[in-house]
Amino acid sequence: MRVVGLMSGTSYDAVDAAAADLTLDPDGATLRLVPLGMVSAPYEDTLRAALAAALPPAATTLADVCRLDTRIGRAFAALAARADRELCGGRAELVASHGQTVYHWADAGQVHGTLQLGSPAWIAEATGCPVVSDFRPRDVAAGGQGAPLVSLIDLMLLRGRPGTPAALNIGGIANLTALPPDGPPVAFDTGPGNALLDAAVRDLTDGRPGYDEDGALAAAGRVHHPLLHRLLAEPYYRLPAPKTTGKELFHPGHLRTALAPFPGLPPRDVLATLTRLTARTVADALRPLGATEVIASGGGTRNPVLMAMLREELPPDTALLTSDALGLLAAAKEAYAFAVLGFLTLHGLPGNAPDCTGARGPRVLGSLTPGRRPLRLPPAPARPPHALTIADALPPARDTDVAPGRDAAAR
Structure with missing residues (x-):
């Protein structure tokens, strides 16, 4: 069909x-x-x-x-x-x-x-x-x-792979699926993927719609650790799986509330901090599962700064690749x-x-x-x-009006 x-x-x-x-x-x-x-x-x-x-x-x-x-x-x-x-x-x-x-x-x-x-x-x-x-x-x-x-679908793709493979999608919200060898599968939303990053770009750049292309603004900034700790205090991250979330929680107001005690932060530092937040919360969610391989997809994979931070946050022996390697x-x-x-x-x-x-x-x-x-x-x-x-090699994307949707999204 x-x-x-x-x-x-x-x-x-x-x-x-x-x-x-x-x-x-x-x-x-x-x-x-x-x-x-x-x-x-x-x-x-x-x-x-x-x-x-x-x-x-x-x-x-x-x-x-x-x-x-x-x-x-x-x-x-x-x-x-x-x-x-x-x-x-x-x-x-x-x-x-x-x-x-x-x-x-x-x-x-x-x-x-x-x-x-x-x-x-x-x-x-x-x-x-x-x-x-x-x-x-x-x-x-x-x-x-x-x-x-x-x-x-993640489970159908992961079956037969060695160790504890995990599929990660970084869209507006990030979610993962993990398949332990000796236990039931686990899947849940880890928290924001691109959602707060996109909100920051709009709020801190005169309302310009869009996103931090190639992570350029974040790459020029420095992580503001007090802001990061405040963001990490969000109770959602400590809820047990299964759990889901969305922009009902991680919306621009969530970001403004977190930023309130830190007026005047340069936009590039805010974006660097939010990029680290996504990488940290994804890695924190994967670590207890003992993931030996992470197969990533979604718009976040096109942000080299985010992917580099995720690589830093994951254990050194955890492989990180994209679903392109599987043919998708x-x-x-x-x-x-x-x-x-x-x-x-x-x-x-x-x-x-x-x-x-x-x-x-x-x-x-x-x-x-x-x-x-x-x-x-x-x-x-x-x-x-x-x-x-x-089956067969993946053909290239056809002529598109824009780059493919940033989250390809969903959860």
Whole structure:
């Protein structure tokens, strides 16, 4: 089956689309993925501004939510149609859309609800393909965190690797999945990835949207240790797994509160400190798990200063590489992961890893929007696949309107 996966993460700067040919081996134990490439497009400035204005802790209205649902759906639809045309030769059979997370309702370690916008009807209308969307709520309804959903795909990729391998995604929020050899898998959000860095760039550079490209500002600064210690006092870091977080906690106000006792800090020192915060909290989360290998993906991998700091924080004998080494472009891995989740849903197979999300058991995820043709579901395999193999060399990303979305995102 040829599937397009759509993703926009917590940096909400762009939509990424990755296309793949997916085939189950005859015994059903292994899913084979042939990557067909990715395309990416930025949100229009007015849409991005409207989205930023509606996100917590800002107030919003149902009218704003309705407009955003439609406008985000149209943005996803346009990119899905482009991905079908440019990557699939017009032969895509399914689209899997994560949508845009706008609220993740967590309280005292329990998630009560989650909301992703981007109406799938627009995608189905633009492509003619059936669309799987709204993946997270079913895991939440089953008592799970609704994240990190990519942990199931991470586990399928990590199985068979020596030691204690871990997958790390550094998006707006950073999350990890670890597979100990003699125990259950573990997955959770470690804390901010790019979220506070991006907020600092906007707040400290006259509101200029964007990010610290190549970590240039952070590289010119020095870590301010009193600010770092204040940031590390956030109680979230000491909560037990499974746990999830988002911009409901790590938003610009969180940063302003932390900065209040330190007026006049140079922006470059703030960015150096926040970069160290991400590296430190990721390494602190990985260290107790005994990770022997960390396979990183997401927009943060394109920040050489962050990657260098992460290398410094990890134990010397822990290998650090990107998912490119496994055949999946680091910027596209999360979009590929949702293509796999959509494939599983269409085949009636569970898409969550209960040990990782805390759900009561495996669940088939998402809602299905029919395309133009009568909807005929394929027969369900006898069992879910245990492993994911990446076949053939990864083609380069196609001409993109911007660099791929910074988080590729999600969790």
